[in-house]
Amino acid sequence: MCDVEETEPSGTLRDRLIAAGHLIPLGVRGVYGRSGAMEHVIERFEACVTAAGADQRADVVRLPPIFSRAHYARINHIHNFPDLLGSIHAFTGDERAHRGMSARFMAGEDWTTDLVPAETMLIPAACYPLYPTLTGALPDGGRVVDLRSFVFRHDPSDDPARMQIFRQREYVRLGSAHQAHSHRDAWLERAEGLLAALGLPVERVVANDPFFGRGGRLAKATQREQALKWELVVPVASDDSPTAVASCNLHLDYFGLAFDITAADGAAAHTACVGFGLERVALALFRHHGLDPERWPAEVRDRLEQGAA
Amino acid sequence: MCDVEETEPSGTLRDRLIAAGHLIPLGVRGVYGRSGAMEHVIERFEACVTAAGADQRADVVRLPPIFSRAHYARINHIHNFPDLLGSIHAFTGDERAHRGMSARFMAGEDWTTDLVPAETMLIPAACYPLYPTLTGALPDGGRVVDLRSFVFRHDPSDDPARMQIFRQREYVRLGSAHQAHSHRDAWLERAEGLLAALGLPVERVVANDPFFGRGGRLAKATQREQALKWELVVPVASDDSPTAVASCNLHLDYFGLAFDITAADGAAAHTACVGFGLERVALALFRHHGLDPERWPAEVRDRLEQGAA
Numbered sequence: 345m346c347d348v349e350e351t352e353p354s355g356t357l358r359d360r361l362i363a364a365g366h367l368i369p370l371g372v373r374g375v376y377g378r379s380g381a382m383e384h385v386i387e388r389f390e391a392c393v394t395a396a397g398a399d400q401r402a403d404v405v406r407l408p409p410i411f412s413r414a415h416y417a418r419i420n421h422i423h424n425f426p427d428l429l430g431s432i433h434a435f436t437g438d439e440r441a442h443r444g445m446s447a448r449f450m451a452g453e454d455w456t457t458d459l460v461p462a463e464t465m466l467i468p469a470a471c472y473p474l475y476p477t478l479t480g481a482l483p484d485g486g487r488v489v490d491l492r493s494f495v496f497r498h499d500p501s502d503d504p505a506r507m508q509i510f511r512q513r514e515y516v517r518l519g520s521a522h523q524a525h526s527h528r529d530a531w532l533e534r535a536e537g538l539l540a541a542l543g544l545p546v547e548r549v550v551a552n553d554p555f556f557g558r559g560g561r562l563a564k565a566t567q568r569e570q571a572l573k574w575e576l577v578v579p580v581a582s583d584d585s586p587t588a589v590a591s592c593n594l595h596l597d598y599f600g601l602a603f604d605i606t607a608a609d610g611a612a613a614h615t616a617c618v619g620f621g622l623e624r625v626a627l628a629l630f631r632h633h634g635l636d637p638e639r640w641p642a643e644v645r646d647r648l649e650q651g652a653a
Numbered sequence: 654m655c656d657v658e659e660t661e662p663s664g665t666l667r668d669r670l671i672a673a674g675h676l677i678p679l680g681v682r683g684v685y686g687r688s689g690a691m692e693h694v695i696e697r698f699e700a701c702v703t704a705a706g707a708d709q710r711a712d713v714v715r716l717p718p719i720f721s722r723a724h725y726a727r728i729n730h731i732h733n734f735p736d737l738l739g740s741i742h743a744f745t746g747d748e749r750a751h752r753g754m755s756a757r758f759m760a761g762e763d764w765t766t767d768l769v770p771a772e773t774m775l776i777p778a779a780c781y782p783l784y785p786t787l788t789g790a791l792p793d794g795g796r797v798v799d800l801r802s803f804v805f806r807h808d809p810s811d812d813p814a815r816m817q818i819f820r821q822r823e824y825v826r827l828g829s830a831h832q833a834h835s836h837r838d839a840w841l842e843r844a845e846g847l848l849a850a851l852g853l854p855v856e857r858v859v860a861n862d863p864f865f866g867r868g869g870r871l872a873k874a875t876q877r878e879q880a881l882k883w884e885l886v887v888p889v890a891s892d893d894s895p896t897a898v899a900s901c902n903l904h905l906d907y908f909g910l911a912f913d914i915t916a917a918d919g920a921a922a923h924t925a926c927v928g929f930g931l932e933r934v935a936l937a938l939f940r941h942h943g944l945d946p947e948r949w950p951a952e953v954r955d956r957l958e959q960g961a962a
Contacts, residue, residue, distance in 0.1 A: 369786070370717075371723060371785060372720075372721045372722075372772045375717060375719060375720070375773060376717070377714045377716050377717075377782070377786065378715045378716075379715075380714070380715070382715075404688065406686060406688075406689070406692045407687075408686070408816075408818040410805070411679055411681075412680040412681045415680055422755065422764065423755055426744045426746075427743075427744055429743065430741050430742075431741070431743070432739050432775065432805075434736075434739060435735045435738060435807075436736070437735075439865075439867065439868075442865065445735065446732055446735075455731065456740055461763070461765045462807055463684075464681055464684060477677055477678070498743040498744075509717040509718065509719050558748065559748075
């Protein structure tokens with residue numbers, strides 16, 4: 345599968361990606377610029393995803409990396425993942441307040457004490473900002489929405505696959521419990537097939553989100569017991585703990601209740617999503633096929649350039 | 654020029670863009686999702702820009718929407734544009750601190766008092782994060798870098814062309830004063846030609862950045878006197894005050910000095926950039942050719958689909 349990289353120790357991949365110019369360190373752990381070649385891989389992978397989802401007749405929505413603080417307050421992220429959040433703060437003072445802030449800045453003191461919480465937060469997952477836009481009754485048959493967004497997780501790490509800011513591509517299903525379940529199961533098959541066709545040694549595993557603290561242990565166990573989250577994992581920086589490059593998630597009626605979205609029968613809508621971690625997919629391809637996409641196996645290059653199967 | 658929209662009052666364009674689904678309100682002024690059709694327009698416009706810049710043999714770098722707070726502290730943004738900044742704050746406390754934050758959140762109090770400034774800020778302009786990556790001597794002949802990034806400006810507004818978060822596409826030149834000047838002048842011509850070829854009534858004007866406060870008046874005047882900033886403006890939301898859809902900027906040796914970048918002669922590098930506001934270009938096209946790209950004039954559609962001239 346991976347003659348070049350398989351025997352490299354963990355950690356080296358990051359150095360090699362940087363040396364090859366694919367990741368450009370920006371002076372903060374887990375924050376990188378991307379090379380044009382890496383972007384091209386991501387664009388081509390996205391075309392494959394679009395082709396795989398052509399039958400969904402999804403509404404395409406492209407979201408910016410920030411969303412409403414008031415909407416953030418309607419989900420449980422602050423309880424479950426406080427260590428990952430990104431809150432945006434702004435300066436709304438007058439010239440006098442500005443002189444004070446500038447003076448603290450020049451003195452090397454904490455200059456942020458004058459800032460106030462802005463109307464926005466960084467997006468923790470691509471589908472969060474969508475739900476508040478769909479409050480009300482879904483059309484008959486529900487909806488499928490095709491999303492892409494940068495998402496933020498305050499998780500400084502030297503693992504190149506644990507970036508603080510990266511893109512997710514998602515297909516979100518909103519409708520009945522049955523529709524959500526079918527979506528999740530169908531995309532688990534599709535996503536696994538797509539990743540395998542790109543020569544990646546993908547495995548599916550039941551997983552849990554990184555709920556915070558001791559209180560999070562129960563949530564993790566419950567999520568696993570109910571098999572709400574499946575991940576498709578591939579070795580990237582480490583052979584021992586492979587990286588999730590995609591996940592297929594059932595949310596039950598959590599978002600339907602939180603944002604008053606109702607299905608055809610009047611009950612709270614159920615939702616499900618498949619999400620691809622676009623940078624992680626590109627890193628997995630570099631890890632398994634080498635750092636020069638021109639030299640990747642012909643069948644992988646053909647598959648990427650075709651988009652459709 | 655614009656039979657459909659020309660006589661509409663200011664403000665209506667936003668409502669029409671929302672009704673057509675091109676802008677999806679996310680509950681905060683100036684923060685929107687984008688339709689698939691709008692994204693397609695932006696992708697095709699970017700292909701035109703890429704074709705216009707093919708001779709530049711630019712290094713392609715794609716930047717995430719956040720960058721280093723330490724790098725932010727090495728430029729004068731906090732002095733010049735404090736009202737526009739976006740500072741990212743995170744929670745790094747333990748479970749006890751989390752209980753306190755959760756309690757304040759549940760009580761409807763300010764729950765952000767426990768947050769601390771994270772290592773990052775939102776990017777105010779696409780080229781800022783680039784310069785710290787180029788500290789040292791430039792190669793002979795300098796460099797041209799092709800950038801795209803989301804940028805943030807805390808400027809809540811109902812003008813659809815004044816978004817808080819939007820994408821800039823840039824070509825940045827680093828080298829001698831002469832090279833920077835030539836780049837700026839050449840791209841002013843190219844960008845104007847490209848926008849005019851897309852049927853936009855573009856004009857070039859000397860401009861200034863929105864320096865803060867009374868102290869900013871001198872900076873504005875100086876920037877105009879030296880003609881450091883040219884904008885290409887097109888009526889978008891208002892006929893009376895047209896919107897800058899692109900700008901061509903000379904930075905002199907400001908970034909070279911701030912980040913120790915030296916040109917071939919050993920002196921601080923001069924830099925210049927052309928930047929396109931991608932959402933603004935799309936909005937200008939909707940404004941002047943109508944809300945359905947399928948019904949745009951054939952020559953505009955052809956030009957967009959070709960990419961190259």
